[in-house]
Amino acid sequence: MKKAFVTGITGQDGSYLAEFLLHKEYEVHGLIRRSSTFNTERIDHLYHDFHTPDTKLFLHYGDLSVSGQLMDLLHSIQPDEIYHLGAQSHVRVSFDMPEYTGDVTGLGTLRILEAIRKTGIKTKFYQASSSEMFGAASPPQSENTTFQPRSPYAAAKVYAYYIVQNYRDAYGLFATNGILFNHESPRRGETFVTRKITRAATQIKLGLKNKLFLGNLDAKRDWGFAGDFVEAMWLMLQQDKPDDFVIATGETHSVREFTEKVFSKLNLDYNKYVSVDPRYFRPTEVDILLGDASKAKKALGWKPKVTFDALIDMMIATDMELAKKEKTLLDAGFSCNNSERLT
Numbered sequence: 371m372k373k374a375f376v377t378g379i380t381g382q383d384g385s386y387l388a389e390f391l392l393h394k395e396y397e398v399h400g401l402i403r404r405s406s407t408f409n410t411e412r413i414d415h416l417y418h419d420f421h422t423p424d425t426k427l428f429l430h431y432g433d434l435s436v437s438g439q440l441m442d443l444l445h446s447i448q449p450d451e452i453y454h455l456g457a458q459s460h461v462r463v464s465f466d467m468p469e470y471t472g473d474v475t476g477l478g479t480l481r482i483l484e485a486i487r488k489t490g491i492k493t494k495f496y497q498a499s500s501s502e503m504f505g506a507a508s509p510p511q512s513e514n515t516t517f518q519p520r521s522p523y524a525a526a527k528v529y530a531y532y533i534v535q536n537y538r539d540a541y542g543l544f545a546t547n548g549i550l551f552n553h554e555s556p557r558r559g560e561t562f563v564t565r566k567i568t569r570a571a572t573q574i575k576l577g578l579k580n581k582l583f584l585g586n587l588d589a590k591r592d593w594g595f596a597g598d599f600v601e602a603m604w605l606m607l608q609q610d611k612p613d614d615f616v617i618a619t620g621e622t623h624s625v626r627e628f629t630e631k632v633f634s635k636l637n638l639d640y641n642k643y644v645s646v647d648p649r650y651f652r653p654t655e656v657d658i659l660l661g662d663a664s665k666a667k668k669a670l671g672w673k674p675k676v677t678f679d680a681l682i683d684m685m686i687a688t689d690m691e692l693a694k695k696e697k698t699l700l701d702a703g704f705s706c707n708n709s710e711r712l713t
């Protein structure tokens with residue numbers, strides 16, 4: 371039985387990856403942060419109390435800003451594969467918290483690589499690199515495109531990308547960068563634009579809300595489905611040699627187009643409900659991302675399965691169920707927080 375160590379297991383990708391690996395009979399060890407409210411909602415359906423016989427998912431407290439404990443964990447778990455997904459992953463927030471983002475998203479990667487090097491464990495390492503690193507570079511973007519980062523988040527990911535390459539060359543580690551373009555799902559955090567839109571539109575449909583405030587509607591993104599993308603992460607670590615791969619759908623759509631489509635699928639005119647609020651603008655924006663994943667297609671045999679339309683349908687369906695539950699609670703006199711989030 372193979373063992374995997376996953377940082378960021380409580381996040382969108384971590385939850386899909388944990389499902390995927392458990393299905394493949396891996397023993398999965400996840401790093402979680404101590405939090406005053408529960409932060410394991412996305413993996414609760416996978417987790418069994420550790421007293422249960424044959425349990426395959428184990429959670430360990432820790433933090434990417436602390437190196438000694440990462441070393442102890444890796445030494446005691448001895449994973450065959452490490453999927454490093456943990457990060458301060460919100461681009462807008464990285465402008466508010468640049469130092470923290472550099473520490474966790476940039477140096478966090480170095481801390482794990484150092485833990486591998488110092489413990490001497492034999493393992494394969496996956497780094498969650500990002501299309502955000504391409505920034506202002508012209509589309510389509512591939513493994514050969516020069517990075518032009520446009521945010522503290524992107525700059526931190528560029529550092530992590532190059533330190534992965536350096537540890538590969540300097541110490542012979544099996545360390546791979548997956549340069550993933552935006553990927554979404556019903557488990558996407560509610561302050562990322564796609565989920566913010568499907569969540570608000572379904573609430574508006576049921577009369578729970580009457581306004582959606584957004585930022586730059588003209589930005590374009592190559593949006594795929596997170597469930598498809600975690601398979602690519604796994605495929606990268608099944609190769610004989612480490613390498614770097616772009617993972618993308620090869621289609622790009624604007625935020626406006628996404629919004630219009632979601633509202634029209636609910637028989638609503640988005641113009642009546644959506645307003646632009648400049649507080650959601652970024653000091654520097656990434657205008658257009660469009661990935662060329664032909665290398666991954668050829669070398670890994672990977673291609674996306676879920677289309678743009680099917681992704682939207684899936685997100686609307688889940689958020690409609692959530693909105694119905696909220697409506698039931700409201701109708702029964704309970705409160706429901708529909709106020710605007712900070713980001």
Ligand code: NAP
Binds near residue numbers: 405454458550554
């Ligand atoms: P996410 O939903 O924001 O999840 C981030 C995860 O990192 C959460 O589990 C979070 O824990 C954990 N984390 C944050 N700070 C930490 C710290 N100091 N110590 C330990 N864990 C920490 O992100 P995602 O969308 O799943 O993305 C996964 C990875 O891929 C990230 O590295 C992201 O930057 C990268 N990426 C994402 C995309 C995308 O479109 N989704 C595209 C390219 C690259 P809590 O639950 O406790 O907050």
Ligand code: F7E
Binds near residue numbers: 500589656
């Ligand atoms: O923004 C625009 C915003 O926050 C997408 C992360 O997973 O993907 C993600 O980063 C676009 C931007 O994702 C709002 O200005 C308009 O142009 O959903 P997002 P992101 O910044 O592309 C990359 C690949 C990652 O690696 C990151 O970890 O939408 N936009 N109005 C808005 N964005 C937000 N969040 N909220 C708005 O109201």
